Each structure stands twice: as structure tokens, then as C-alpha cells.
Amino acid sequence: MIAESMYQELILEHYKHPQGRGLRDPFDNEVHHVNPTCGDEITMRVKVGEGGKVEDVSYDGQGCSISQAAASVLHELATGSTVEETLSVVEEFTRLMQGRGKVEPDEEILGDAVAFAGVAKFPARVKCALLAWMAYKDAVVRSA
């Protein structure tokens, strides 16, 4: 049924084998975001280098498969890109998540994050998917 399409193989894969998990040094900024309704939380560190290049996104936290997989995918997408590039991905991801399942995702921009498209149909879970991404945006903005 619908949830089956939410739990894409890619999401489950990232949940079971999270990429880049664990807090690392050095970093410019650390933020802690929580989702008070379900208790999900994430601590995120961002290190930005020469030319606005994101050198590392490290994180630790707890929560459901959607929130944890979203952090893992974010780590993969952001590391090595420029801050500017990543912020446009964050913007597109946010647009997709807040689109109530009616937004056609731009795969060019989103890459693997397109797998979360199904989550947008579940209003209660949208904030799970956005937790890490909002934390990232917050950390990057503070680093700038």
C-alpha cells in the first residue's frame, strides 16, 4: 500500500547502513535539533573549507528510519559540494516534502534524495525527513 512506497529500498539501506554517522573534528559549527512530537533528535556538525566547499557533515542522533536515513543521504549529497549547491538541494527537498505528494521532484537536483518523495504523502512524517536537512541549513547559515 502507500507506506510501502514510502519505505523505499534506498531509505531502508541508508537506515541500516548510515553513511558518515558519528561526530567528527574539525568543525565550524554544531547544532542540535529535536522534533518534540516524536522525540527524534540530531546533533550535526559542518566543516566548510576553501571556496565554500563542504568538507564534512557529521552527525549523531536517534529516531525513525525516515529521519535517520535522511541524515545519511544528506551527508552523501553535501560532502564535497559547495555550500551554495547544497542549499539549492535543501530548497528543492523542502519544496518536495511540503508539497503534500503533489510536487514533481527534480531528480537532477535531488539525486538519491528523490527516494523520499513518498514521505510527502504522510504529513505526520514530513518533519522526520526534514529534521536533518533543517539542522544542516541552520549549521551552514551560522557558519557563513
Add this chain to the structure above:
Amino acid sequence: MSTEFDVERIRKDFPVLSRELPGGRPLVYLDSGNSSQKPTQVIEVMREHLASHYANVGRAMHVLGAESTEAYEAARDKVATFVGAPDRDEIVFTKNASEALNLVAYAFGNPINEDPRFVMGPGDEIVISEMEHHSNIVPWQLLARRTGATLRWFSVTDEGRLDLSNLDELVTERTKIVSIAHQSNVLGTVNPVARVLARVRQVGALMMLDASQSVPHKPVDVAALGVDFLAFTGHKAVGPSGIGVLWARGELLSAMPPFMGGGEMIEAVWMDRSTYAPAPHKFEAGTPPIVEAIGLGAAVEYLSSIGVDAIAGHERELTRYALEALGEVPGLKVIGPRDLQDRGGTVSFTLEGIHPHDVGQILDDEFGVAVRVGHHCARPLHLRFGIPATTRASFYLYNTPAEIDALVRGLHHVRKVFA
């Protein structure tokens, strides 16, 4: 009373139970601890009142006003009988259990209440427990902050029981009020009221019960319990939302100040002062939830017609069945008592390596099984067990063993998805 409990006949009273969910799934409603479904008997009484008898209560001098007032006050009689209140005027209608708890908390440390039992300041103590719903925590935190009194609490044992090992150190001459759940909304634990109350009486304090999870499910007699205050809510007892109940001993209600000021709670009003109506109206300022109160009256009548003893027996069998069936799901850990002793039909659990939100999502979406996931408004209890959330199945008179089978099938599938 020993007639066979006919759950199939009861299910026919609840229209929602025969609806289909999108995708043709049947509904398996295991979330009655959150809010219960409503029988036709309640829906019809409310519809009929709105259609033919509705007017404001207590102030309208016409036929509809009289009929509405009569129905509203008759609901109070029904509720009083249902919980064994010695006097109908000891039943105060509130918005919900939270309001009832806040109303009582507001009576303490209140400059307009000089009764020594309610005077509160630094050095005085309030005692609650770690297994409370937020509605029996936050009002007391606020009271402690207002008055400078100290908030203390019972711990919870690993088995999910109230830890009474330090009862005498916790409840002392400094204690003014002890407020605990009659039955935990997460653990299902039924607390040993008599033991706590004996100590409360020894030290001359007052005692309140949050009975939101007990009144709908088992016989509760306030006189037999012997406590001072008891709160519960209508929507968990097959009644509507928007109506709750505070029962308190009449002489305490007389001593307590109004919680809210407004219409119908007064005796006489001058520009600079007022005198107040006697209880319960002193605590029912403004137009009350009229139809909701009448609906609650119908709800407790419905529960009595089935027999609350019989309902408790049915839930006990369901809980026995559920504890056994859930015990066979690998990686499943019940948070709360694993035996039926002093335990109601609420079973919370964790599933190793799988977050409750994922559990709830798949149960709902593929099996139509409605459970609650999260901290169930009892975050401190979850912190105590070192977990962020649980999945909770809660049973009521209309649930069946087949529905527990559906839950278990769903949980096996959840494990497969996340294996």
C-alpha cells in the same frame, strides 16, 4: 452479571468498527487508551438533544431551557451513580481531565483560599510519580513554581510498578497533596491506592487520583477508594470529547476557590466583589459543554448496561492473550508488568532496532491496525526506561482476540521490512 460477554453484539453498537479504511482494509482499533470509539446509544442521545431539546442550561426560562437543564443535570446524576459519589453535587463537569487536575492544583497556595489544608509555600511538598501523564505533572510543576513548594515523586520499578520502598520518606508532614494515576496510560499498571492513602492520612495530606484510564475500564467507587479528588475524561469512556469530570469530597469543594469566573458560577455580583454559587456550579463558569455532558451521561449508562465488571473481565482476557501473543514476537519487549496482577488492558512495547513511528506506520498502512506511537504524553516515564518512545496497544470492550492476532501478524511483517 455472569452472562456471556457478547463482543460481536457490542461491536454492532459502534458504527465506526464496521467501516473500511482506504484500500479495503478493515479497521483494527487498538487505540482506546488514547480515545475510545462511540456507540450509537451515545451518538443518538446527543443528536436527539441537539435536534429537539437544545437551549442554554440554568438560565433560560422556557420549555427548551428547562428540558436542556434537566438533561444536563440528569447527566450529573448518572455520572455520580457511576463512580459512587455520595452526593451528586460532588460531580463537577470540566472540559477534560486536565482541567479537573488544574482546577485542584489552582486551589492550593491561592491567596483567596485560607483553608489550612490548601495553604502552600516554601517548605511544603507536592508528591506525584514518574509514571504520570503530563496532565498530572505540569499543573503541579506550575503550582510549585507559583508557591515555592517542592515537587517530589515516586520512582517506577523495572517491572513498571510504583516504587513504594521510600513511601514514608517521600510522603511526610511536609506533604500537602499526593496526586497519582489510578492506572498508568503507558504501563497499564494499577497503582496501590490504599497503601499510599494510608500514609497520606497519617501525615494529614490530601490525595488525588488521575482516573482517566481506570473509570472507563473497571468499577471505580470514589467512596470505597477513600481519596479526596478524582479526575477523568469522557472521551476515553465511549463519551464525547470536550467533557471531563472532577469528583471531590463536598466539604473540600466548599473550601476551594473558583477556578474560573463568569456566568452561572455566581450568587450575587456587585461592581467590586461577588459571592459564589455552591458547588458544583461554582466551578462551571460560562455555558458548559451541554450536549457533551449529556453524551457522557448516555455513555456511562451504556457502560453500566454492559456491566463494568464484565468489561474489566473481557479486557483481562484480551490482555492475557496479548501478553502471550506479543511474547512470541522476536525482539519485542513489553514496558510494564508482564503478569495480570493489578494491570489493565494497555500494553506498551519496543521492537528491537525499529523505531515506534515506523512500527505504527506499517501497522496502520498495511493492516489497518491503529495503535499509538511516541511517548504518550508521559515523557519522564520513557526517560526513566531510557527509550524515546514505545508502541502502545490499548484494549476496550469492543476488541477481540482476532484483532490482537492482526497486530501480531503486522509486527512480524514490520520485522521483515526492517530485517
